[in-house]
Amino acid sequence: MRVYSAGQLACLTYIPYYWWVMVKRAPSRFNPDALAREAARFEAELPITQFPRLSEQLLNADGVLTSTFSVNQRKNQSVIRGSLAFDAVLQCQRCVEPFVKAIAVDFELVCVSTQAEADALPKALDPIVLDEDGQLHLVGLLEDDALLALPDIPKHEDDASCVPGEQSFGRVQGSATDEKPNPFGVLKDLKLS
Numbered sequence: 763m764r765v766y767s768a769g770q771l772a773c774l775t776y777i778p779y780y781w782w783v784m785v786k787r788a789p790s791r792f793n794p795d796a797l798a799r800e801a802a803r804f805e806a807e808l809p810i811t812q813f814p815r816l817s818e819q820l821l822n823a824d825g826v827l828t829s830t831f832s833v834n835q836r837k838n839q840s841v842i843r844g845s846l847a848f849d850a851v852l853q854c855q856r857c858v859e860p861f862v863k864a865i866a867v868d869f870e871l872v873c874v875s876t877q878a879e880a881d882a883l884p885k886a887l888d889p890i891v892l893d894e895d896g897q898l899h900l901v902g903l904l905e906d907d908a909l910l911a912l913p914d915i916p917k918h919e920d921d922a923s924c925v926p927g928e929q930s931f932g933r934v935q936g937s938a939t940d941e942k943p944n945p946f947g948v949l950k951d952l953k954l955s
């Protein structure tokens with residue numbers, strides 16, 4: 763028989779309630795009403811390459827996006843509440859260098875069957891429209907919120923890492939032979955024109 767010390771027992775009582783709820787791997791396609799009945803917490807870990815629109819916004823899509831969520835019934839509607847996180851590789855709009863921004867965002871989505879139902883929801887609620895079979899696709903569910911969490915104008919948050927003009931300085935100093943092709947040069951030139 764395992765004997766717990768008083769300290770260990772005290773720790774157990776302070777574990778957040780959701781640790782006691784079963785955690786399951788999220789299905790890639792599901793009926794939210796059915797998941798609501800399971801009273802479980804779902805987790806997902808998906809390569810960013812599976813999110814086409816998100817991948818387009820990033821300099822590289824090598825990482826993974828993780829999410830946990832639960833589905834509950836509220837006034838005859840399924841509500842999906844959770845969070846997602848990933849490392850976004852972005853291009854700084856000030857110095858044109860790549861940088862990594864840790865994205866973490868909470869979401870709460872009310873499942874509706876039609877766009878008309880979505881439009882009828884109070885503005886404070888975020889709707890998500892089920893497909894014709896009453897199903898949701900995990901990628902579609904997470905991708906909109908992941909996109910919304912990206913900064914409008916990506917830039918380094920600390921000035922020490924961000925040195926605008928460093929590249930043009932290098933270009934003046936360097937000779938034509940040692941100048942390396944810069945993958946962001948095209949973008950930079952577009953921005954200046």
Ligand SMILES: [Zn+2]
Pocket residue numbers: 854855856857858859917918923924925
């Ligand atoms: Zn920068």
